[in-house]
Amino acid sequence: MKAVMVMFDSLNRHLLPPYGADWTHAPNFRRLADRTVTYDTCYAGSMPCMPARRELHTGRHNFLHRGWGPLEPFDDSMPEILKRQGVYTHLVSDHQHYWEDGGATYHGRYNSWEFFRGQEGDAWKGQVADPEIPESPRATRNDLWRQDWVNRQYLDTEAKQPQTLTFDAGLEFLRTNHTEDNWFVQIETFDPHEPFFTQDHYKDLYPHDYDGPHFDWPDYNRVTETKAQEQHARYEYAALLSMCDHSLGRVLDAMDELGLWDDTLLIVCTDHGYLLGEKGWWAKVVTPWYNELVHTPLFVHDPRRPDRAGTRDTALVQTIDLAPTLLDFFGAPLPPDMQGRPLRETDEAQQPRESALFGMFGGHVNITDGRYVYMRACHDDTNQPLYEHTLMPTRIRGRFTPEELTGLTLADPFPFTKGVPTLRIPAHPSPLLGPQRFGTLLFDLAADPLQEKPISDAAAELRLARLLVERLRANDAPADQYTRLGLPYDPEDVTEAHLLVHAQRERAEAGRQPAARSDEFTEGALNLRTPLAELLAEPAAADAVRRIVPGLLDTELLTVRGGSTLLQIAAFTGHPGRAQLAAVADELARLFPVPDIPDHHPSHDGEPRR
Numbered sequence: 001m002k003a004v005m006v007m008f009d010s011l012n013r014h015l016l017p018p019y020g021a022d023w024t025h026a027p028n029f030r031r032l033a034d035r036t037v038t039y040d041t042c043y044a045g046s047m048p049c050m051p052a053r054r055e056l057h058t059g060r061h062n063f064l065h066r067g068w069g070p071l072e073p074f075d076d077s078m079p080e081i082l083k084r085q086g087v088y089t090h091l092v093s094d095h096q097h098y099w100e101d102g103g104a105t106y107h108g109r110y111n112s113w114e115f116f117r118g119q120e121g122d123a124w125k126g127q128v129a130d131p132e133i134p135e136s137p138r139a140t141r142n143d144l145w146r147q148d149w150v151n152r153q154y155l156d157t158e159a160k161q162p163q164t165l166t167f168d169a170g171l172e173f174l175r176t177n178h179t180e181d182n183w184f185v186q187i188e189t190f191d192p193h194e195p196f197f198t199q200d201h202y203k204d205l206y207p208h209d210y211d212g213p214h215f216d217w218p219d220y221n222r223v224t225e226t227k228a229q230e231q232h233a234r235y236e237y238a239a240l241l242s243m244c245d246h247s248l249g250r251v252l253d254a255m256d257e258l259g260l261w262d263d264t265l266l267i268v269c270t271d272h273g274y275l276l277g278e279k280g281w282w283a284k285v286v287t288p289w290y291n292e293l294v295h296t297p298l299f300v301h302d303p304r305r306p307d308r309a310g311t312r313d314t315a316l317v318q319t320i321d322l323a324p325t326l327l328d329f330f331g332a333p334l335p336p337d338m339q340g341r342p343l344r345e346t347d348e349a350q351q352p353r354e355s356a357l358f359g360m361f362g363g364h365v366n367i368t369d370g371r372y373v374y375m376r377a378c379h380d381d382t383n384q385p386l387y388e389h390t391l392m393p394t395r396i397r398g399r400f401t402p403e404e405l406t407g408l409t410l411a412d413p414f415p416f417t418k419g420v421p422t423l424r425i426p427a428h429p430s431p432l433l434g435p436q437r438f439g440t441l442l443f444d445l446a447a448d449p450l451q452e453k454p455i456s457d458a459a460a461e462l463r464l465a466r467l468l469v470e471r472l473r474a475n476d477a478p479a480d481q482y483t484r485l486g487l488p489y490d491p492e493d494v495t496e497a498h499l500l501v502h503a504q505r506e507r508a509e510a511g512r513q514p515a516a517r518s519d520e521f522t523e524g525a526l527n528l529r530t531p532l533a534e535l536l537a538e539p540a541a542a543d544a545v546r547r548i549v550p551g552l553l554d555t556e557l558l559t560v561r562g563g564s565t566l567l568q569i570a571a572f573t574g575h576p577g578r579a580q581l582a583a584v585a586d587e588l589a590r591l592f593p594v595p596d597i598p599d600h601h602p603s604h605d606g607e608p609r610r
Contacts, residue, residue: 001181001330003265004174005322006251007056007188008244009049009095010284011270013297015241025205025242028249032268032299035252035261038312039298039343041370043356044272045319047293048284049095050103050396051361052271052319057109059323059338060416064477065389067361067427068396070105074418076335078323080109082184085332088177090114092169093188094162096122101394110186116165118155119190121147125154134214137225137518137529139564145217148195158199158243163189167247171254178258184326187251191244194218194274194283196236198243205242206235218282219564222515222571234276265329266301267322279451280514286572288375288438289366290451294358300343302329316353316370317343337416339475357471362386362429364438365485367468373443373451374464377435377504379486386429387480389414389422400425414476432573438511439504454501454508461499466491515571516578524589528567528581535566535588544587549576 015021018033045055046062050069054062057077071077079089091113097103099115107113117124121144131149138145158164170187177183191198195217212229216236223230248268255261273293275281284293298317301309320340327334328342341353359365362383364375378384389411393400404425411424431437442461443451469491472481482489487498501508518529526534526541536542536553545566546553552575566584570576576584 001265002178002260002263003184003267003326003329004170004251004255004260005184005186005188005267005269005326006170006248007186007268008270009188009190009193010272010274011192011244011297012237012241012273012276012292013295014273014292015238016297018299019297024238026245028245028252031252032248034310036266036268036299036301036310037308039300039317040312040314041316042296042298043316043318043358043368044289044294044296045356045358047272047289047358047360049097049271050106053098053103053106055319056322057106059320059334059340061320061339061357061475063359063361063363064365064472064475064481065361065414065422067388068102069390069394070103070392071109072391072417074391074416074420076337077106077109078326079184079186081327081332081335082330083109083111085330086182087330087332088180088183090173090183090185091188092116092166092173092185093190094119094166095188095190096120097396100397101399102396104394105392114169116162116169118151118162120144120193120195122151123147125150136214136217137212137229138215138217139219139221139531139568148197148217152197155197158201161198161243163191163243163247167250171250174251174254174258174260178260182330184330189244189247192237192240192274194237196233196240198240202239202242202246203236206238208232208235219568220283220286221281221568223277223280223282224515224517224567224571226517226519230277233282237274237276261301261303261306263303264301265303265326266299267325268297268299269319269322270296271319272296279512285360286433288364288435288441289358289360291373291445291449294366300325302344305344314370316356316368318353318356318358355467355471357468357475361388362427362434364435364441365468365472365481367464367471368445369464369467371444371446372460372464373441373445374461374468375435375438375441375443376465376468376485376487377438377440377500378484379500381431381436383429383431383434383436383484385480385483386427387411387478388425388427389478390425391420391422393423393425411478414478416476437507439506439508440500441508442501454512456501456505458496458499458502461501462494462496465498466494469494510574516567516581518567521582521585522589523585523594524592525594526588526592528585528588529565530588531565532569538592540591541588544591545584548583548587549580552576 013019015024017030018038051062058075083089089110091110094116096119098107127150133149166189173185210232215233278292281287324334324340325343355367355369366375408423408425410421413419441454
């Protein structure tokens with residue numbers, strides 16, 4: 001038996017033809033659906049990237065106990081279990097987070113692995129001089145931004161792209177080993193994760209008139225760009241999606257050529273989606289985990305069930321089901337700590353999964369039964385108590401600081417830690433990133449599939465709150481999570497007094513309001529889109545901001561969003577409000593008028609940008 005997993009990052013279900021998209025160019029996803037079971041009700045679990053991959057290895061949720069980090073010493077790793085069972089496991093990837101502090105224990109679980117450099121500011125090519133960077137509405141101009149523009153100089157053809165090299169290596173493994181037995185290869189690309197960087201022949205699939213600044217990497221913020229800029233970024237994502245489709249087609253061609261459909265399990269999946277202006281937001285993490293982010297695509301070909309090719313499955317399934325599916329396929333034992341279950345069981349007579357739990361550490365804790373989605377926020381503005389439970393105190397690109405660790409204590413072992421205590425480290429997420437900004441939300445997907453109209457239904461909320469407590473208990477959630485969420489430990493003790501949708505309705509409505517856009521305001525030579533540091537370097541502009549928005553320049557906002565513009569700070573935090581923004585814009589236009597320019601003013605390169 002053999003198995004292939006093709007994993008994308010930030011792959012949007014709603015932009016794939018098998019899930020109803022009619023404008024994206026993705027013929028190989030259509031072709032894939034003809035050969036596989038298409039799952040219609042698949043949900044992510046822990047977000048974002050590495051928390052999802054811990055679930056891929058362990059078959060249990062990550063987000064209730066800790067944030068982003070490596071595999072723990074007590075974790076059961078699916079590829080490592082396969083390796084011990086005599087199944088050869090191989091990873092090919094360009095996902096740079098595997099090789100950073102917060103992911104450094106994953107790749108070593110495979111027999112062998114290959115890594116290809118250059119994605120999203122990967123610390124790859126060394127260049128002391130600053131690279132040439134075009135004008136862009138992006139506010140986050142950090143080291144990743146600079147490094148990405150260094151790296152792009154070395155990725156000028158499709159053949160050099162990390163995604164292409166990853167699939168080249170995956171196909172090499174298939175061709176080298178297709179006559180052998182007992183192997184699993186994971187072909188994993190970071191695309192179509194931002195930045196949406198690809199070659200022109202994919203952009204040409206989405207022709208549109210655009211003469212604005214370069215824009216293929218949105219901030220994690222509300223949409224403040226113009227409609228034209230927003231649509232352009234969506235097309236840039238679509239172009240990269242089409243490149244992913246091409247790479248997928250290469251795998252399908254190899255499956256055909258090498259006769260692998262008869263004995264090879266194929267799984268095509270993602271970790272989560274990406275907001276492309278839906279709900280008035282870009283990206284993820286800051287917002288609640290709406291369906292655009294967590295209702296994920298999943299395609300599975302099981303050679304034991306060829307009759308299911310081209311069918312659809314409505315069973316409620318999750319990322320935690322992938323590890324047990326692979327172990328079951330190879331006849332390997334499932335560890336007792338694994339909470340997912342083999343996907344083949346969804347077509348057999350058994351009790352269907354009643355609910356799916358999902359979320360991000362310190363954020364909303366969410367549950368769906370397939371019809372309703374309940375997003376439970378913290379019960380007060382503190383979002384406390386909250387603790388990281390880990391033996392591997394690292395984050396994406398760094399370690400916990402000594403100051404953070406001075407407050408740690410030892411926690412009693414959880415049932416899944418094999419008798420090992422964990423470090424219990426106080427966590428203090430920024431209030432700007434907490435669920436208290438958005439409140440508790442409840443959606444009826446049958447009446448509102450796009451989650452545009454949150455409802456207040458005490459009976460439905462009570463049922464889902466009790467179901468949520470059941471899932472917390474089943475996942476061995478630490479006691480602080482119950483306190484943070486304002487829920488009792490026993491589901492039978494949940495009453496109407498614990499409901500939050502109505503109590504937090506006002507903040508929920510405020511959290512869903514769209515941001516002001518850049519083209520709503522008067523513009524001078526200095527304006528609301530001018531980087532704040534540049535704006536404040538002009539004494540008259542700084543004085544205008546102080547007069548119209550008193551206190552703004554003395555708050556922590558400048559530390560948290562120091563690289564932003566006034567418009568982007570307002571979008572992220574809700575302050576300043578629209579009236580103050582308009583007053584600042586008018587005053588800046590008066591103080592710094594736009595100089596007279598000729599009637600003809602071509603775009604940057606003399607031609608409309610695509």
